[in-house]
Amino acid sequence: MKILFIADPPASFKTYKDTTYAMMHEAAKRGWQLFHTLSSELSVRNGLVGANAAPFEFLGAKDDHDHDWFRVQEKIQTALKDFDAVIMRTDPPFDMQYLYATQLLTLAETQGAKVFNSGQSMRDFNEKLAILNFSGFTAPTLVTTRAANVRAFLQEHGDIIVKPLDGMGGMGIFRLTETDPNIGSILETLMRLDTRTIMAQRYIPEIIDGDKRILVIGGKVVPFALARIPQKGETRGNLAAGGRGVAQELSETDREIAETLSPELKRRGILLAGLDVIGRNLTEVNVTSPTGFQEIMKQKNFDVAAMFADAVAEWSGN
Numbered sequence: 230m231k232i233l234f235i236a237d238p239p240a241s242f243k244t245y246k247d248t249t250y251a252m253m254h255e256a257a258k259r260g261w262q263l264f265h266t267l268s269s270e271l272s273v274r275n276g277l278v279g280a281n282a283a284p285f286e287f288l289g290a291k292d293d294h295d296h297d298w299f300r301v302q303e304k305i306q307t308a309l310k311d312f313d314a315v316i317m318r319t320d321p322p323f324d325m326q327y328l329y330a331t332q333l334l335t336l337a338e339t340q341g342a343k344v345f346n347s348g349q350s351m352r353d354f355n356e357k358l359a360i361l362n363f364s365g366f367t368a369p370t371l372v373t374t375r376a377a378n379v380r381a382f383l384q385e386h387g388d389i390i391v392k393p394l395d396g397m398g399g400m401g402i403f404r405l406t407e408t409d410p411n412i413g414s415i416l417e418t419l420m421r422l423d424t425r426t427i428m429a430q431r432y433i434p435e436i437i438d439g440d441k442r443i444l445v446i447g448g449k450v451v452p453f454a455l456a457r458i459p460q461k462g463e464t465r466g467n468l469a470a471g472g473r474g475v476a477q478e479l480s481e482t483d484r485e486i487a488e489t490l491s492p493e494l495k496r497r498g499i500l501l502a503g504l505d506v507i508g509r510n511l512t513e514v515n516v517t518s519p520t521g522f523q524e525i526m527k528q529k530n531f532d533v534a535a536m537f538a539d540a541v542a543e544w545s546g547n
Contacts, residue, residue, distance in 0.1 A: 230261040230547050233282055233309065234316040234517075235330075238391040239299050244290035248522040249318045250298075255534035257287035264312065268319045275367040278337035279308045309334075309342035318518045321356075321397040327517075328352065339541060343545040344527070347498035354499065357394045357428050359514035360424050362493075366486050366511040371429040376416040379429050383456050388432040391419060395432055397471075397517075404432060435508030439475065442521045443487050443504040444533065447540030448495035450487040453529045454479055454506070455521040474521070476528035482509045490514070500544055501537065 236249050243339045244250045256263055266280040273279075290298040309315050319327065334348030360367050371382045372394075383389050383405055392402040403415050420427055423530060439456025457472040479487070483506055490511075494502050503519030505512045522533040 230256075230259075230313040230542065230545070231278065231311070232256050232541070233264040233266060233307075233312040233315045234262050234318055235266055235271070235280070235315065237320055238267070239265060239301075240296045240509065242296075242298075243293075244295065244298055245293040246520075246523050248520040250290075251522040251526065251534040252316065252318075252537055253287055253299075254289070255532075259538060261313075263287060264307070266304075268301055270304075270324065270402050271330055271333045273333065273336070274306070275381045277308045277310070278333050278340060278342070279306055281305075282307050282369075287509040289434075307392065308340070309337040309344070310322070310340045311393065312342065313547055314343045314345060314541050316541070317348075317351070320518050321347065322395045323351075323355070323517065324395065344543065345498075345500040345541060346502075350471070350497045350499045350517055353497065354514055354516045355394055356397075356513050356517065358516050360511050360518075363486075363490060363511055363514075366489070366509070367430075368433055368510045368512075372426060373429070375423055376420050376427045379416055379420075379427070380412070383412070383430050386431045389429050390432055391429045393417070393419060393425070393427055430512065433510055433512075438508075440472070440512070441477075441483060441506045442515075442519070443479065443483055443506055444489055444521060444525075445491045445494055445499075445504065446533070446536050447500055447503045447544060448491050449536070449540075450479070450484065450491060451525065451531070451533055451536065452479060452527050453477065453531055454483055471515040474524040476525045482506075486511055500540055 242250050263386055264282040264284050266282040270281040281304045284302045286300040288298050288300055331348035331351045334344045338344050353468055388406050390404055439458045441454040441456045443454045444451040453476050456475045459472055482493055486506055499516050501519055503515035523535050525531055
């Protein structure tokens with residue numbers, strides 16, 4: 230199989246924990262031909278969506294700080310339909326450039342390209358707003374552009390989380406209580422004087438037990454979650470914000486949420502999703518570049534990367 234990864238520069242990968250690295254490693258073990266490109270290298274020529282793609286050989290990292298784990302060759306302009314699968318792994322934020330990339334990917338799909346996750350699904354499933362499709366599993370939630378609405382929501386619930394709709398890794402997330410002296414300043418900064426839509430949710434105290442990442446691959450639920458436990462004095466469990474990742478078996482509630490969502494995710498062409506669950510509440514549906522593979526693989530000896538590769542082969546018809 231010829232596989233194109235649309236991802237950030239490989240030299241920037243933290244190989245000891247990067248999920249895209251784990252995907253590439255598994256693909257290389259299977260003898261698949263690997264190619265890499267940046268989302269900025271996508272283009273349309275003579276009506277065909279293509280990419281300036283670099284074939285590369287997977288060498289493997291010698292240690293956690295080895296950035297020479299691949300050997301790249303000269304780039305080749307190739308139509309996306311000529312790859313057996315195109316794996317979109319560019320990290321958020323989901324800005325206008327990201328949007329344009331998803332639109333090109335959707336056009337490529339009409340030309341026969343197999344893209345995972347699909348461009349349409351990445352547009353439809355904003356990682357924060359997607360939970361509104363599954364309100365039975367969510368804590369009280371507000372989406373608004375008005376700071377006055379957030380203040381009323383805070384008065385109603387007393388303790389809330391506010392966050393932008395386009396962030397990642399815990400970026401821009403604040404916890405607010407009614408006695409916080411910085412409410413006005415935080416809302417002005419986050420909402421840009423009532424010109425930016427945000428989400429507010431009732432604070433979920435079970436965050437101390439971890440913000441659990443549950444992976445759904447090819448419509449099947451990975452049997453282990455990665456609980457990201459916040460540092461002392463921190464609200465956010467995100468690993469990028471210093472959280473500690475602990476792999477654990479799914480609870481009954483975790484499995485109920487994941488198995489309820491999985492048929493809809495599959496129907497929408499979402500091969501890989503990362504569901505974020507705190508306590509009994511779904512807080513996000515990550516579809517751009519979900520992570521957590523390596524932590525689960527190392528701690529529970531469950532081969533998530535192999536499960537992903539199997540799904541890619543199945544969904545691409547190979």
